[in-house]
Amino acid sequence: MDASRIRAGLRSAAVAVPLCAAVLLAGCSNPVSPARKGGPTAQAALPMVADDLQDRYQRVIKDVLPSVVQLQAGQALGSGVVYDDRGHIVTNAHVVGTEKTFKVTTASSEEPLSASLVYSYPEQDLAVIKLDRVPAGLRPAVFGGSDEVEVGQIVLAMGSPLGLSSSVTQGIVSATGRTVSEPGDSDGTGATLTNMVQTSAAINPGNSGGALVNLDGRVIGIPTLGASDPGMEGGAAPGIGFAIPASTVRTVAGQIISSGKVTDSGRAALGVTVRTVVDDGYRPAGAAVVTVQAGGPAAKAGLRAGDVITRLGDTPTGSGTELAEALAEEEPGARTAVTYQRSGTAHTAQVTLGEQ
Template identity: 55%
Template sequence: MGEKTSRIALFAAVAIALTGCGQRANSPPADLAAATPTASSSVSLSTPPTTSPTASLSTSPTAPPSPSPSAPAGAPPDATALEAAYERVITRVLPSIVQITTDNGLGSGIVYDRAGHIVTNAHVVGNANRFQVTLATGGAPRTAKLVESFGLGDLAVIKVDKPEGLTPAVFGDSRKLRVGQIVLAMGNPLGLSGSVTNGIISALGRTVSESDDEGSPGATITGAIQTSAAINPGNSGGALVNLAGEVIGIPTLAALNPELGGGPAPGIGFAIPSNVVTDIAAQIIQDGKVTNTHRAALGVTVQTVIGVDGRPVGVGVVRVSKGSGAEKAGIKSGDVLISINNVRISDTQSLSEVLATLNPGDQATVQILRPDGSTSTITIVLGELPSS
């Protein structure tokens, strides 16, 4: 809404940046040193090396049998079972992961159905309408076109012209996720097609906001999944997968640490929950657009108000939509929003984050600073934020 004044924000000490706008097609690959390994480790797609058995001087007939050729010698049974689980998941899901290439860069996507629909991030498709899609398992690139992009939720659906042979992914129920679950992130980080990293679900229900520059839609994502699985540029739009082989999220953001000069904050990435993905994708495929954003709105156009010290002090109302909850409650152009439900509002970013936690039809208590210096507290019935 209004001017692009919101910027990267997450809590007090961590900034959020897009990780999967991908590399610029006309620029050199990102410095690999910037993609330092995090607490999560990469899962190799090659066959794990086995330890050559050492010749034993003992001829005791009670010596234990040699380990299975499919597992490293001396590997604990639990580790062997976990390794086998990783291999099964990768074999099952990787054929559903694609690389999406535009004139400006690349990202990842997930095959949604046999009709050729592919779901990805809105910031991956950017302003493009035509794409080249390559399967992680190889083969010639396929052309695809944009169906619809939903910038508010940073989701988009494209459709390949020739869907023959595509393998749709299985989407899981993100309501059943638990902190501590092992997950794999699949995509094309730094242009390395079909890469897989592993980690855990670190937290659930995060509210994170994107930057609104460099082609990003500046979305605020609610209920985000925080994961320690490494997410790097090119991963965006790919799959966050559980050990049942179900897609439970779309990796979208990674954290940057201002204390490291904006460098990556190890082991902190965010994914859009699968239930949100399937809801928005289904609307786009059926209706050609998002008909229900599930996002609350005041019905105003706003901009951040800066105080004499150069710091944001509130959100100024530029325009009030006719018939909106704001108009009915008496909000007028020139008013400054100070708080909603006793949560301080300092800028448009904080306003978006508070509204993202509410639903259309909810009542919200809003404190307002009037142009004459007086303050008032009013109750507003929230409307629905339109998709564009």
């Protein structure tokens, strides 16, 4: 499955509409209650449960939406989440792009506020910017942890889809622990993101960098990707979106704010840049090494530009994306075998992985 970034002009995902009905029915089932038999109690209980759920939605939206901002980076629009009361805002690296200054519109500001880049970390598709002036009443969001995310959990996606600021959609957590790769430029692959939260909440262009929120009002993820299917009209795969988990956001943003950069990524690396090569049948045949970091893990193992990596450990790597996904499952410092082709001959080297 391919994944595409969600910002202006890109993918969307659809809401699982039957969810609310399923929740309401579950809420009023009782083995000894007349509600099971369709009596008067059942008729009264259903509207009460609906009202309770609606009240909870509205309370969470009222509490969290002021912490979600619209972010303008050059000509692109995206979203961000207020991280602290000092004016730090976390968003996606692909939202900020190559820009260094930004216009930020909060839920309560009449005019856009100016902000500057603190640091962008494309490897995890996260970035932190900082308001040049912190307005009164700026409200930081509350970020949850991985233990607060469960499949089937109701979630709300908040952001600025298609430039419509302060928009909210609803869905559920569809799965956890997903590994997805972003589309890359023509000369390489995009970031490979691990432990992603999959959701059915509608995520449309401009939602990137916003908030995926549970009904306790805690941010459990940053919406980042929407799935795409080349066989579908428009390419979008409805109802499949991905968010970077809040635990990762806290780790990366915390390092950026305290050190001005990411000092401990926890992500394994070979120290190479690669591109996908194809065989005579135009099928992916491996990850060709374009550059080798001097003194890096691959260089120490004897790899050089022009080698074609075909396997990492026991995992075939028929493309640059597959190599990135295989590395995402490894830990820095681990020792593994790298199989590669050089001038048509297969070689294997033992490599101690570095850190990205």
